[in-house]
Amino acid sequence: MKWLCGVALAAMLTGVAQAQNVVATGDLGLVVERASGALLLVDQSERAALARIGGLGDLSHASLVYSPDERFAYVFGRDGGLTKVDLVEKTIAKRVVQSGNAIGGAISDDGRLVAVSNYEPGGVRVFDADTLEMVADIPTGSKTIGLVDAPGRRFVFTLWDAGETWIADLSKDEPKITKIAGIGRNPYDALITGDGRLYIAGLFGEDGLTALDLWEETPKPIKVLPEYGRGEAEMPVYKMPHLEGWAKAGNEFVLPAVGHHEVLWIDGETLEETGRTQTHGQPVFAMARPDGRQVWVNFAHPLNDIIQVIDTVTKTVVHEFKPGPAVLHMEFTPRGNEVWVSVRDAGKVMVYDTRTFEKKAEIDADSPSGIFFTARAHRTGL
Amino acid sequence: MKWLCGVALAAMLTGVAQAQNVVATGDLGLVVERASGALLLVDQSERAALARIGGLGDLSHASLVYSPDERFAYVFGRDGGLTKVDLVEKTIAKRVVQSGNAIGGAISDDGRLVAVSNYEPGGVRVFDADTLEMVADIPTGSKTIGLVDAPGRRFVFTLWDAGETWIADLSKDEPKITKIAGIGRNPYDALITGDGRLYIAGLFGEDGLTALDLWEETPKPIKVLPEYGRGEAEMPVYKMPHLEGWAKAGNEFVLPAVGHHEVLWIDGETLEETGRTQTHGQPVFAMARPDGRQVWVNFAHPLNDIIQVIDTVTKTVVHEFKPGPAVLHMEFTPRGNEVWVSVRDAGKVMVYDTRTFEKKAEIDADSPSGIFFTARAHRTGL
Numbered sequence: 236m237k238w239l240c241g242v243a244l245a246a247m248l249t250g251v252a253q254a255q256n257v258v259a260t261g262d263l264g265l266v267v268e269r270a271s272g273a274l275l276l277v278d279q280s281e282r283a284a285l286a287r288i289g290g291l292g293d294l295s296h297a298s299l300v301y302s303p304d305e306r307f308a309y310v311f312g313r314d315g316g317l318t319k320v321d322l323v324e325k326t327i328a329k330r331v332v333q334s335g336n337a338i339g340g341a342i343s344d345d346g347r348l349v350a351v352s353n354y355e356p357g358g359v360r361v362f363d364a365d366t367l368e369m370v371a372d373i374p375t376g377s378k379t380i381g382l383v384d385a386p387g388r389r390f391v392f393t394l395w396d397a398g399e400t401w402i403a404d405l406s407k408d409e410p411k412i413t414k415i416a417g418i419g420r421n422p423y424d425a426l427i428t429g430d431g432r433l434y435i436a437g438l439f440g441e442d443g444l445t446a447l448d449l450w451e452e453t454p455k456p457i458k459v460l461p462e463y464g465r466g467e468a469e470m471p472v473y474k475m476p477h478l479e480g481w482a483k484a485g486n487e488f489v490l491p492a493v494g495h496h497e498v499l500w501i502d503g504e505t506l507e508e509t510g511r512t513q514t515h516g517q518p519v520f521a522m523a524r525p526d527g528r529q530v531w532v533n534f535a536h537p538l539n540d541i542i543q544v545i546d547t548v549t550k551t552v553v554h555e556f557k558p559g560p561a562v563l564h565m566e567f568t569p570r571g572n573e574v575w576v577s578v579r580d581a582g583k584v585m586v587y588d589t590r591t592f593e594k595k596a597e598i599d600a601d602s603p604s605g606i607f608f609t610a611r612a613h614r615t616g617l
Numbered sequence: 618m619k620w621l622c623g624v625a626l627a628a629m630l631t632g633v634a635q636a637q638n639v640v641a642t643g644d645l646g647l648v649v650e651r652a653s654g655a656l657l658l659v660d661q662s663e664r665a666a667l668a669r670i671g672g673l674g675d676l677s678h679a680s681l682v683y684s685p686d687e688r689f690a691y692v693f694g695r696d697g698g699l700t701k702v703d704l705v706e707k708t709i710a711k712r713v714v715q716s717g718n719a720i721g722g723a724i725s726d727d728g729r730l731v732a733v734s735n736y737e738p739g740g741v742r743v744f745d746a747d748t749l750e751m752v753a754d755i756p757t758g759s760k761t762i763g764l765v766d767a768p769g770r771r772f773v774f775t776l777w778d779a780g781e782t783w784i785a786d787l788s789k790d791e792p793k794i795t796k797i798a799g800i801g802r803n804p805y806d807a808l809i810t811g812d813g814r815l816y817i818a819g820l821f822g823e824d825g826l827t828a829l830d831l832w833e834e835t836p837k838p839i840k841v842l843p844e845y846g847r848g849e850a851e852m853p854v855y856k857m858p859h860l861e862g863w864a865k866a867g868n869e870f871v872l873p874a875v876g877h878h879e880v881l882w883i884d885g886e887t888l889e890e891t892g893r894t895q896t897h898g899q900p901v902f903a904m905a906r907p908d909g910r911q912v913w914v915n916f917a918h919p920l921n922d923i924i925q926v927i928d929t930v931t932k933t934v935v936h937e938f939k940p941g942p943a944v945l946h947m948e949f950t951p952r953g954n955e956v957w958v959s960v961r962d963a964g965k966v967m968v969y970d971t972r973t974f975e976k977k978a979e980i981d982a983d984s985p986s987g988i989f990f991t992a993r994a995h996r997t998g999l
Contacts, residue, residue: 258640259641259704260687261643261685261995262685262687279685302643303643303644303662303951303952304643304644305644386952386953388954431908432867450910485814486868486885504868525812525997526812526814527814568685569685569996570685570727570768570995570997571726572727573727590788610995613992614951614952
């Protein structure tokens with residue numbers, strides 16, 4: 236990213252050409268600073284922080300999505316706050332508190348609608364992306380989790396209490412809701428694959444996971460790894476792994492196991508298990524480098540100072556290192572040459588070359604957690 | 618995309634807040650206007666043209682790539698011109714004529730190097746993306762085609778005369794070249810898959826295609842469809858299909874056949890043929906919608922007023938329509954909700970909803986051909 240003619244005033248007074256404040260947004264990103272309710276605006280090319288934007292409310296477990304032009308972020312706070320942040324002006328453009336307790340959100344494929352998943356009151360609310368005015372209210376009578384966008388101006392989400400997945404089609408004036416029962420006991424999170432075809436929910440109340448093929452007219456629940464989960468050995472689970480962190484590497488999925496020190500490999504078509512790789516601790520995120528050749532894994536407390544890198548051809552750990560205390564999140568640059576790592580208790584975001592593993596930069600941040608690059612604007616389900 | 622406070626002067630004189638010319642670049646694009654050597658800057662969200670940038674030289678068969686921040690385009694002209702276009706300032710930032718006759722180019726995964734493939738003199742030249750100063754000259758003694766970027770600051774390209782593919786690794790100070798012989802007789806174009814793993818060259822001088830697995834230490838040529846090609850029936854070939862148009866739909870590739878009225882389906886892992894779909898004419902581009910559920914096909918002269926849409930599950934044509942005379946190119950919005958179509962002899966770019974097939978907009982353009990959206994910045998091989 237380049238900056239030109241920063242100061243308009245100087246240009247005007249000296250009669251130079253028209254003042255401009257040029258900001259190209261393709262290589263920007265936001266880092267969640269949970270403790271202070273702020274976002275750190277960063278530049279991938281410069282490997283630097285540009286600004287801090289505060290006043291976001293409770294950002295524990297916060298996530299965000301981007302507008303198609305990569306100018307605005309929609310930030311989903313735990314306190315029900317929905318905040319529209321302007322990356323160019325480096326300010327809050329709009330903010331509404333739309334519920335008492337929320338968890339995650341999504342933006343429609345055309346960028347016109349933003350949806351938020353709520354615990355209290357349970358359901359999904361949909362907002363105009365420009366104005367943040369509510370355009371649809373979909374109560375579910377249940378805590379609602381695993382909200383994602385799907386192609387065709389649809390949102391998909393799951394009911395914790397009822398074990399149902401709902402597909403809301405907003406391509407017409409009135410939302411059309413399709414309800415699919417039998418997802419399982421207490422689904423706690425879900426993901427959609429990058430092609431928007433498979434929706435997979437993780438279960439807290441029973442072993443295994445449940446997949447839906449959204450290309451079918453009436454998707455039916457497909458059990459995945461029905462005998463695998465926290466129930467198997469009654470192991471303590473320090474942190475339920477993030478399903479959004481699930482990686483697709485080639486034709487296989489890589490899953491952080493629940494409660495075990497391993498990741499699981501699943502065939503992308505049959506959804507059958509194809510292997511396991513022993514890891515340093517209980518994995519939290521297993522993230523595929525965009526080319527799918529490597530999977531980077533971080534771990535739950537108290538083993539959360541380590542990252543392991545797994546080669547997807549041999550399914551073996553090829554690199555292990557210690558970025559520092561409390562590695563919370565990893566985000567690859569869009570073409571995978573570098574990775575940014577939040578090291579919360581070091582107060583740093585570290586940038587690494589993914590081939591040499593050399594550290595390229597350290598960026599000061601206040602208890603950093605999630606890192607979100609603007610390239611997510613162009614992806615389904617991110 | 619939004620525009621704020623267009624006129625700096627007015628803002629200054631009235632004492633309003635600091636003047637800004639805000640341009641977010643995530644949803645922009647360029648349309649090649651070949652006849653006039655110009656580019657039309659377009660905005661996907663507004664479905665509108667914003668500006669025309671001229672002085673690009675010979676744009677027949679031109680292509681372009683984007684900088685990681687989605688601000689600059691590097692345009693590869695047939696006359697050897699390499700032009701750096703500033704989408705924000707809407708001007709030519711720099712231009713060099715780097716050879717007598719060129720065909721295509723690529724940008725490294727870190728965005729620092731731009732490479733151009735040359736016929737005359739044959740070889741690849743590599744330029745600093747900021748300054749356009751030449752940083753490496755790789756003569757091949759052959760017309761050079763099928764130049765793509767690969768992960769790890771590499772470029773891959775193929776020699777028409779010698780039937781060799783070269784991999785140039787520019788991650789260190791000195792380029793390291795790996796040469797792979799036995800690609801076949803007169804390779805005329807090539808592509809790399811989105812994950813950067815497979816490089817596939819089409820052959821003009823014999824049937825079939827040749828693939829390389831770039832994840833192998835020393836990739837060996839793999840013959841694909843060895844008995845299929847223009848030789849089979851000695852059919853007249855009106856236009857060799859673009860390999861860059863090859864689509865990956867789910868786990869299959871879709872190829873425009875050479876000289877036949879059909880597209881071919883190939884298994885993404887075994888590279889064996891899995892089916893054929895009869896089409897309206899000789900396909901030129903077979904482009905997968907980003908979710909992989911549809912493939913849109915246009916055709917060679919004289920049947921080039923039609924588009925057919927193929928469903929990838931049933932492998933059947935599910936929609937056919939006539940955008941107008943000389944449909945040259947198609948580009949999907951990054952999440953696939955719309956597609957932009959160049960209709961050269963109508964002097965229009967048409968925008969369609971990919972689900973309802975409804976026409977959403979027509980944009981005037983002067984003999985439009987290639988359409989390139991800025992989201993390509995974040996993809997390997999585009």
